[in-house]
Amino acid sequence: MDEDRWHSHITIDLIARVLNRSIFHPFVAWLVPLCLRAVATPYAAPEFSASCFWASIVTLATVAAYLDRRIAYGVPRQVDWDHEVVVITGGASGLGKIMAEMYGMRGASVAILDVQKPSKESEGLSGVHFYPCDVGDAGAVEKGSVQIAKDLGQPTILINNAGIVHGKPLLDLTPAELQRNFNINLLSHFHTIRAFLPGMLESQQGRGGTIVTVSSVLGKLGASHLSDYTAAKAGLIAMHASLRAELASRNAPPGAQNIRTILVTPGQLNTSLFAKVVPPSPFFGPVVEPVELARDIVRMVDAGESGEISLPLYARWIDWMQILPAGMQRLARWVSGVDRAMEASGRSSKNVSKSGTG
Template identity: 30%
Template sequence: MSLPLLTGSIYLFLKWAPSNYQQPVLTAIGPYISDSALGTVAKVCGWVFCLSMVSGFNSWLSWKVENNWVEDKYDWNRELVLVTGASSGFGEMMAEQLAERGTKVITMARRPLKPELSAYKNVHHYQVDLSDWDGLALTAKQIKEEHGDPTVLVLNAGVASRTPFMQKKFTDIKKLIDVNLISHFAMLHHFLPAMIKKNHGYIMSIASVVGYLSMTGLCDYGTTKSGMVALHETLRQELRHVHKANKIRTSIIHTGWTKTAIIDDWEKGLKERGQITMPLADVVKPIMELLYSGYGTQLIIPGFLGFVAGMRGWPFWAQEFVRDKLNPYTGEYR
């Protein structure tokens, strides 16, 4: 039973139910709870019910605004989904689940796919370095010629390192930013026009809570994830006001520490700090549920990390306290 339904039912029963219904219940619980305590329960249930309803309405309103108050249909047997960074981690698992469902999937990565994913007849892989703009343009043209225009983009490609800023090589920083952020701009330039023309499409960006809460060793990575937030927000505005394409969905996913190869360098520090790392499958599940819903939104996983989105409005001392406590740096780097 949902919290609003439970608390609302208790409040209404205690305050407004006819006495012939109330009395048998009050008689039964009388030996265990005083009248004053029962009154407190009624007040608490009333407040919880009201707050739950306000929270629910707020979520519903955000949901409708994020999707421009319009409906659209997605036929996953006919959509063409393009997933970047599909050779491991999030991209690999998402591509595999899409393929299992029967959806046609285009995958892009600088490495080959694992044999199990390559075996699907509805998966078509293009091995390309996403920081190679000329190669990416040629690959995009080839995809359109061979399969048509993708209707769904999953912008997932990303790399990371935990090296402090002054120990990072400039070439490594540039490479990371090119892959993690600039490639997303390139993908949109290549594939968004067809979505705008049809007023149908879905753009899902896999970001990170680091986009709101960066820390030692993550200056370049955090920069790209913050940049994805700005890209997502601006893209939404331009789709609505410039292109009048109000049915194109946009989602941005902010994940916490998830067990993928990208966090191997952080494992020691995370364990020392007692921080949890989530199984990949547990994080991908709500992402896929959102994708299949055909609606766009901002999704933070796990949900209790939702506070990070508002942290920049906190007093500075409180922000730094949280960063210090969550910082996985151990004094080692590579």
């Protein structure tokens, strides 16, 4: 089988990671001229001049990227795990469960909001608190937030991860399915932010908080058989941008400067949400392992930073597709197979998958 061949694990993302840790890394780039000088290469030698030029370009690009992040998102907030309380929606399975396990193994205060209770086979979930809650119901979220604050303290990290998929053509979707889709995939984010953000703004000692919005690259692309899902995910991207603008505005409430926001737009995840979908191009669009994405989210939350996380590599640059002429965009969609993937999965119209995102 192809997946057993050595080259089946080589993807453009793997190549990019290797390059970023070698010739595109400032430290490694400067090792080359240093090694040349160590063997007495003259300063005027072409290879020495070229290596210094390359190392300078890489260093300037790295510094520029750092300054760009600081200008866009400001300085990180101080994360104190003696006082942090993490809330994860959809934490009973998939990506949410992995993040709950990561924080649970640290002994952090973690609350899961989900309609199904997670199994406790993982040691990381032994100390995690579960609150049965339909996050699409504003009243249930408000009730859950009060109980969490009473049991664990005021939440400071909110990871909005809950999601569902129907995988049907638009005309096959029932009104009930449409309502459920938007309740879980979109409105739940409004409910949880309205419930937990006020406490973050009023947190003592200016600790602030972090809000993670788990959307999808499909919110930027759209896809056949996923009109309801992609519409909700596109709404999350717009909501996140608007929230950032409100927190940074002149009339923002006190404490808004201490709130950090993270937007997550992954491609296809290896979870039950799109388990039957075969990626059209495993090299250019590999399936993302939830552990890998969870690690990046946890790392940025721990650093107290705002920002965007997009995996795999193409998800970071997909916005550029919009500048192509309409005919080129259609050709790109046909080549990528994005509109054939869900249809080819053979998903039953009665099956609804629940997980983090995709």
